[in-house]
Amino acid sequence: MILPKKCSFSNDSVQCDIPPSYVLSVIENEEYLIGVSCLDHLEPIKSKIRKLQKTKSIPDGRLKIDNVKMVSTNCIKGSPEDYEDVYSQRLREK
Numbered sequence: 001m002i003l004p005k006k007c008s009f010s011n012d013s014v015q016c017d018i019p020p021s022y023v024l025s026v027i028e029n030e031e032y033l034i035g036v037s038c039l040d041h042l043e044p045i046k047s048k049i050r051k052l053q054k055t056k057s058i059p060d061g062r063l064k065i066d067n068v069k070m071v072s073t074n075c076i077k078g079s080p081e082d083y084e085d086v087y088s089q090r091l092r093e094k
């Protein structure tokens, strides 16, 4: 599992390019990697995930937040393509 090098936050087509400190995933039977966040954007990304869960754009499970360092020792299910193409993209949509 290769994590993105940049924070998933974007606003008005400006993409945050700070290296991520947190990995956000949703647990609903399986664990789905949703996005990564720098220190500053954890709260905006969390509220975005809640909104996307309400519209069923991403799985409606329990939100899990890990430090990037911890994730390398944990196994997250789902392919990198799922992550890049689906959930990360939805985070960037308005």
Ligand SMILES: [Zn+2]
Pocket (backbone or CB within 6 Å): 007, 008, 009, 016, 017, 018, 037, 038, 039, 040, 041
């Ligand atoms: Zn950021």
